[in-house]
Amino acid sequence: xxxxxxDGNWHPIDASELVTANRVTPESFEGDLEHIASTxxxxxxxxxxxxxxRGFSFAKRLKRYAPSLKLIASGxxxxxxxxxxxxxxxxxxLLSDELVARQSASAWKSALENSVDRTYLEDKINSNLPSIWxxxxxxxxx
Amino acid sequence: xxxxxxxxxxxxxxxxxxxxGDIVFWSGESRWAQEITSAHVIAANEQDTFTEIASASxxxxxxxxxxxxxxxxxxxxxxxxxxxxxxxxxxPSIAYGSPVxxxxxxx
Amino acid sequence: xxxxxxxxxxxxxxRSQEFRDQVKRRLAGELSEDEFxxxxxxxxxxxxxxxYMLRVAIPYGTLSSDQMRKLAYLAxxxxxxxxxxxxxxxxxxxxxKLVDVPDxxxxxxxxxxxxxxxxxxxxxxxxxxxxxxxxxxxxxxxRPTAELLRQWSSLHPEFAYLPRKFKFAVTGAAEDRAAxxxxxxxxxxxxxxxxxxxxxxxxxxxQGRTPRIAVLFEDKVELVDLLPKLDSMLRVxxxxxxxxxxxxxxxxxxxxxxxxENYRSDVEEDLALQSLExxxxxxxxxxxxxxxxxxxDVPPRSVSSPKQEPQSPGLxxxxxxxxxxxxxxxxxxxSISLKPKGGIPGDATAEQMYALxxxxxxxxxxxxxxTHRQNIVLPYVPASDLAExxxxxxxxGLAEDNVGLLSDIIACPGLDYCALATARSIPVAQTxxxxxxxxxxREDLSGLTLNISGCINACGHHHAASIGxxxxxxxxxxxxxxxxxxxxxDNASVGEILGPGFSQEEIPAAVDRILDFYQASxxxxxxxxxxxxxxxxxxxxxxxxxxx
Ligand code: SF4
Numbered sequence: 196x197x198x199x200x201x202d203g204n205w206h207p208i209d210a211s212e213l214v215t216a217n218r219v220t221p222e223s224f225e226g227d228l229e230h231i232a233s234t235x236x237x238x239x240x241x242x243x244x245x246x247x248x249r250g251f252s253f254a255k256r257l258k259r260y261a262p263s264l265k266l267i268a269s270g271x272x273x274x275x276x277x278x279x280x281x282x283x284x285x286x287x288x289l290l291s292d293e294l295v296a297r298q299s300a301s302a303w304k305s306a307l308e309n310s311v312d313r314t315y316l317e318d319k320i321n322s323n324l325p326s327i328w329x330x331x332x333x334x335x336x337x
Numbered sequence: 338x339x340x341x342x343x344x345x346x347x348x349x350x351x352x353x354x355x356x357x358g359d360i361v362f363w364s365g366e367s368r369w370a371q372e373i374t375s376a377h378v379i380a381a382n383e384q385d386t387f388t389e390i391a392s393a394s395x396x397x398x399x400x401x402x403x404x405x406x407x408x409x410x411x412x413x414x415x416x417x418x419x420x421x422x423x424x425x426x427x428x429p430s431i432a433y434g435s436p437v438x439x440x441x442x443x444x
Numbered sequence: 445x446x447x448x449x450x451x452x453x454x455x456x457x458x459r460s461q462e463f464r465d466q467v468k469r470r471l472a473g474e475l476s477e478d479e480f481x482x483x484x485x486x487x488x489x490x491x492x493x494x495x496y497m498l499r500v501a502i503p504y505g506t507l508s509s510d511q512m513r514k515l516a517y518l519a520x521x522x523x524x525x526x527x528x529x530x531x532x533x534x535x536x537x538x539x540x541k542l543v544d545v546p547d548x549x550x551x552x553x554x555x556x557x558x559x560x561x562x563x564x565x566x567x568x569x570x571x572x573x574x575x576x577x578x579x580x581x582x583x584x585x586x587r588p589t590a591e592l593l594r595q596w597s598s599l600h601p602e603f604a605y606l607p608r609k610f611k612f613a614v615t616g617a618a619e620d621r622a623a624x625x626x627x628x629x630x631x632x633x634x635x636x637x638x639x640x641x642x643x644x645x646x647x648x649x650x651q652g653r654t655p656r657i658a659v660l661f662e663d664k665v666e667l668v669d670l671l672p673k674l675d676s677m678l679r680v681x682x683x684x685x686x687x688x689x690x691x692x693x694x695x696x697x698x699x700x701x702x703x704x705e706n707y708r709s710d711v712e713e714d715l716a717l718q719s720l721e722x723x724x725x726x727x728x729x730x731x732x733x734x735x736x737x738x739x740x741d742v743p744p745r746s747v748s749s750p751k752q753e754p755q756s757p758g759l760x761x762x763x764x765x766x767x768x769x770x771x772x773x774x775x776x777x778x779s780i781s782l783k784p785k786g787g788i789p790g791d792a793t794a795e796q797m798y799a800l801x802x803x804x805x806x807x808x809x810x811x812x813x814x815t816h817r818q819n820i821v822l823p824y825v826p827a828s829d830l831a832e833x834x835x836x837x838x839x840x841g842l843a844e845d846n847v848g849l850l851s852d853i854i855a856c857p858g859l860d861y862c863a864l865a866t867a868r869s870i871p872v873a874q875t876x877x878x879x880x881x882x883x884x885x886r887e888d889l890s891g892l893t894l895n896i897s898g899c900i901n902a903c904g905h906h907h908a909a910s911i912g913x914x915x916x917x918x919x920x921x922x923x924x925x926x927x928x929x930x931x932x933x934d935n936a937s938v939g940e941i942l943g944p945g946f947s948q949e950e951i952p953a954a955v956d957r958i959l960d961f962y963q964a965s966x967x968x969x970x971x972x973x974x975x976x977x978x979x980x981x982x983x984x985x986x987x988x989x990x991x992x
Contacts, residue, residue, distance in 0.1 A: 246482060246565065248605025252682040255602055259717050273479050275466070282601035302474055309465040311458045315595040316722045327451045328595075328725040335728065356471060357541045358496035398473040402491060420920040421859065424868070425493050429860040431870050433538075434526035434793055 197295050198267070199288040201281050201321045203304040213239065213289075216267065219253070232261035239289065242270035251283040258284030274298055274306035282317045349376040349415060350387050351422075352394070352403035360425060361400060363390065369400060373415050373426050379405065445506055445811060446591050446736045448556040456553045459560055459599070463487050464546035471543070486604065488534075488562035489545055493863045498537045498545060499562040500552060502814050504572035504590040504614070505533035507557075509801040509810040514555045516797030522548050527797065529782060529790040531854055531905055532611070533571050533814040534562055538861055566604050567597035567678070570612045573621045574815040577737060578823045580771045584633045584641055586616035588734035589670075592726065596671055603678050607685035608693035610678070611650075616641075623816055623932035625649045625658040626908055628695045629677065631670075641667050641730075647677070647707075648699035651902035655938040656696040659704060667730055671723045676714040680707060741809065745774025745826045759834050762845040767830065776827050778808070780820040780837060781844040781852060785881040786874050789855040790818035799840040807833045816905075817854055819847060850889040850959075851880035854905050858898025858915060859922075865898035867915025867922035872896055872951055879952050887963060892972045893931075894955070908932035910972040911958060912939045913951065924951050928958070928984055929976040937973065943985050954988055961987035 198208045216237040231238060238257065242250045254266050268280045269289040280288050290303075313319035315327045325333070350363035351373075361369035365377030379387050384405055391403035407418040417423045424430070448456075463483075470480040484490075488499035500515070507515075515535055519527045522544050523537040530536055540548060552558055562569055570590040577585045593612055597603065603610070613622045616633040624630035626649045636642035643665040649658030665673060684702065686692045692701075699707055755763075768777040780800070783789050792800070800820055804812045807829050808822035815821060820842075825833060837843040846852050853876060856862065858869030873896050883889060896913040897904035906912030912927035923945040930939030946954050961984060966975050976984065 245479070246605050247687060248565075248602070249683055249687075251602045251605070252679045255679070256683075256714065256717060259719060273475075275479075275483060279601040279604055299474070302469070305465070305469075309462050311455065311462055311599055314455075314599045314601070317601060326722060327455065328722070328729055331449075331451065331732070332725040332728060335732075353491055353495070356543045358491065358539075360494060395477065398471065401477045418920070420867075420917055420922065421493070421865070424859050428494060429870075430868060431788060431860055431874070433788065433791065433860075434524050 196292065197290045197300070199277065199290060199303055201286075203277075203307045203321075205300050205303075208289075213237070213267075228257055228260040231257065232264060236263070237265045237267065239267045239269050240285075242268065242272055242276075244271050245273055245276070247271075248279075251279055254280075254284040274303040275310065277303055277307045278310040278312045278320065281320045282312070282314075344381050346381050346407050347409070348379040348381070348384065348387075348405040349373065349408050349417075350379060350391055350403060350405055351376075351425075352391065352400035355398055355401050363387065363394075363403075369394070373408075373417075376408075376415060378408075378415070445508060446503075446587070446733055452595075453553075453556070455598070456556070456558045456560070457550075459487075459558060460546065460549040460553050463549055467542060467546050482564060482605070486561060486564040486566060487549070488559035489540075489542075490563060491863065492538070492861050493859070493865070494861065495539045496542055496545070497861070498540045498548060498559060499530070500535050500537070500557060500559050501562045501569040502533050502535060502557075503594050504570055504576070504587050505574050505814040505816075506572075506576070506587060507812050507814070508555075509805040509812070511555045511557055512797055512801035512804065512812055514551060514557065516794045516801065518548055518551060519797065520794040525795075526791055526793045528788075528857060529792065529814050529818050529820070531816050531818060531856070531903060532569060533574070533816060534569055535814075536857070538857075560598055563609075564604070565606045565608050565610075567593075567600065567606075567610045567612065570594055570597075570614060571622055571627075571816060572613065573615045573617055574813040574819075574821045575621055575768065575777055575823070576616070576813075577739070578770055578772075578775075578777050579617050579619075579621075580769050581618040582616055582771065583618075584616040584635050584639075585734070585737050586614040586622075586631075586633050587737050588730055589616075589631060589633055589641065589643075590614045591733045592671070592730050593674075595729070596674070596726075603682060606678070606682050607687050608690060610681075610695070620932070620934045620936075621815070623905065623908060623936070625934075625936040626651055626655075626905070626932055627658065629661075629674070630658050636664070636666070643667075643670055645673070645677075648696040648704075649936075650694050650696045651905060651907050652694070653691050653900045653902075654694075654696065655902070655907040656700070657936045657938065659699070661704070661708065668727050671726050672715060672718050672720055673711070675723075676711045676718060679714055680710045684710070739809065739824070742772060742775070742824060745772075745828065747773045747827075755831065758838075758843070758845070759831055762834055762843060763830055765845040765849065766847045767825075770824075774827055776825050776830060778822040778825045778830070778833065779815070779847040780822065780842050781847050782819050782842075783846060783852050783877060784841060784844045785851070786878045787844075788870050789853050789873050789877075792820075796840050796842060799836070799842070803833060803836055817852060819852070846881065846884065848890055849880075849884050850892045850894050850911075851877045851884055852893075853877055853880075854893070854895040854909070856897050856904035858896070858904075862898055864901060865915070866900075866917040867898055867924065868948075869896040869898040869904055869913075869915055872913060872915070872924065872948060875952055876955060879956070883956075883959065889959070892962075895930075905932065906930070907938045908936070909939060910976075911955060916945060918945065922948050924948065926951075926954060926958075926988075928981070929973050931973055940981055942981065943989055957988045958984060 362376035364370040613627040630646040632644040646658035647661040813821035855873035859865035892910040895909035927939030
């Protein structure tokens with residue numbers, strides 16, 4: 196297994212390192228945040244399919260509720276989901292060997308580099324460039 | 338085509354060209370043709386073979402959305418059985434993009 | 445009009461670049477069709493019945509002459525010389541090649557346009573009142589709100605994979621010209637204290653298989669609270685909307701099954717968790733945007749033209765039917781019909797688009813609008829220029845004087861283009877428009893609408909018309925169902941199915957019988973839906989089927 200970080204870099208990880216992580220699936224999204232937050236410091240949120248965006252909203256809520264939690268996205272993801280993961284509160288993306296073999300590590304890095312990773316409300320990933328609205332506000336105040 | 342079909346039902350394999358989007362038909366000579374007249378006629382018991390050809394061509398990124406569609410012979414021409422497929426083969430039924438004739442200014 | 449600053453410009457260019465990379469990876473085989481499909485859809489690229497189709501956003505239906513010229517250029521260079529304006533104020537090109545689409549997007553970016561989120565299960569192009577900024581009955585221009593929503597929702601990381609597509613409409617006038625209550629969320633803007641905007645939020649409207657009229661979610665929402673609230677509304681929908689059945693995935697079903705009160709309390713709970721910081725600039729943004737929409741360059745015009753030239757009957761009829769009063773004296777709002785007798789609703793050739801761009805430049809301060817009824821509006825035409833404009837429109841086949849009449853038919857592309865269609869809609873519209881134009885020369889058919897969809901998805905808004913026609917496939921033959929009594933205005937209603945369907949050939953006679961019965965039954969000052977409500981379905985049914 197591999198972990199993708201915000202800077203587009205990878206490192207291999209042994210499954211045993213994640214045994215203590217709290218695994219959350221879409222079904223348990225209904226579960227209360229307090230319970231999830233008290234169950235461990237690392238939460239792996241599973242995406243049921245490439246078109247199922249619940250994980251993004253769930254991560255956003257959970258991260259707000261407990262900012263110190265480490266959130267890892269896993270499941271059926273494509274390289275173009277990387278931006279969405281990092282902008283919704285995930286710290287890392289967990290990918291299976293099979294996924295990496297098919298899509299290649301460079302595809303993930305390239306998708307991250309080529310994606311519009313700064314929006315009107317979201318800061319640029321992995322840089323200190325603020326969101327477009329925040330920058331405009333600074334320009335007005337200058 | 339998971340539906341139950343008559344054993345004498347015939348099919349053609351159709352798809353869209355990946356880069357142009359044009360409608361294409363499997364011609365049986367390892368290539369795709371633009372016209373249904375060049376389509377290879379597939380018997381009901383050959384469907385699996387051609388479904389494999391379809392996936393292989395999709396994986397090779399030649400075409401998208403390949404599928405078998407039932408056809409019948411009409412005066413030696415091949416015509417799809419389904420309404421949607423008949424329209425797909427025939428193209429839009431309307432004169433499109435033609436300049437609208439200027440109307441006369443009412444005197 | 446809103447003018448991009450460097451950030452907006454960089455943003456659309458970067459999005460175009462991103463899509464170019466995705467297309468490159470697709471053509472190289474690094475992306476499978478399954479992986480690429482959601483990416484192309486999120487950029488408005490479909491695979492239709494015959495070819496790819498690119499849908500370009502015209503945010504809130506407002507565009508400049510330069511932008512219209514670019515749309516014409518794309519039609520000419522990359523398509524077959526025409527485009528189709530849709531009920532969501534967008535334009536569709538029916539024949540682009542995948543390899544050309546990145547270049548088309550680059551061309552669009554040059555004039556501050558894009559195809560972002562014109563498809564896919566995300567927040568779609570925001571629609572609005574085509575008379576925004578010029579209507580006499582307007583309280584507040586809805587477009588600054590619509591542009592604020594465009595910026596908030598563009599590439600919003602959380603809402604790229606919602607359970608289903610999500611449509612917003614915004615209005616700010618007494619008359620609803622944007623079918624507000626048929627949207628997932630409709631915002632009605634009214635002026636509050638210090639003329640700051642206050643919002644009514646309507647939720648859960650929609651057409652398709654289960655038509656629903658939106659319900660009021662909240663009244664008098666202040667600008668500062670608007671986006672955090674909408675963000676929470678979308679988040680709750682994203683988490684709880686159904687994903688097991690695409691026909692039950694729209695927010696209207698969540699509201700119906702989960703209940704408005706439960707939905708509201710989940711939204712409140714989520715709001716309590718929100719970090720408001722990212723939204724802090726929104727109020728200043730709104731006012732920055734609103735400044736762009738204030739036209740300070742409208743020269744004053746005298747109210748009565750100096751010399752009264754004799755008018756041709758054609759001009760008089762066209763002014764009466766297609767020109768609406770303007771909030772500024774001496775100006776008119778001109779609607780240009782894309783429904784010529786026997787024509788294809790919403791289609792315009794490249795030549796016509798070039799002509800429209802030029803005419804807008806000459807007569808309308810270079811501004812145009814697209815309406816959800818698939819027509820074009822020139823919003824700033826001096827009354828003294830109407831005659832000259834009319835003559836130009838005649839030359840380009842754009843002078844049909846039927847805006848707001850029954851022959852001003854909405855029709856979706858149907859089975860002539862659409863991969864999801866069950867029957868054709870365009871030929872039905874063409875036949876009916878020819879017949880109805882003849883009837884209209886003899887009788888008054890204003891205040892009724894006729895809309896046609898080629899399948900249950902209802903892009904042709906058939907549920908929302910006085911007379912709706914839905915094309916179906918019955919045993920591989922086209923068959924058409926008629927609905928009566930729908931409306932998309934403030935008293936929005938969903939049409940009722942009249943009875944068994946008709947063949948394409950039978951439809952004109954059936955519509956004639958409906959109209960004959962309506963004309964014979966109506967009392968003075970009664971409109972079609974009032975007659976329908978008074979007499980009921982059975983009376984109409986009898987008139988249509990028994991007489992047959
Ligand atoms: S209503 Fe159906 S046929 Fe018409 S455009 Fe929409 S999906 Fe296509």
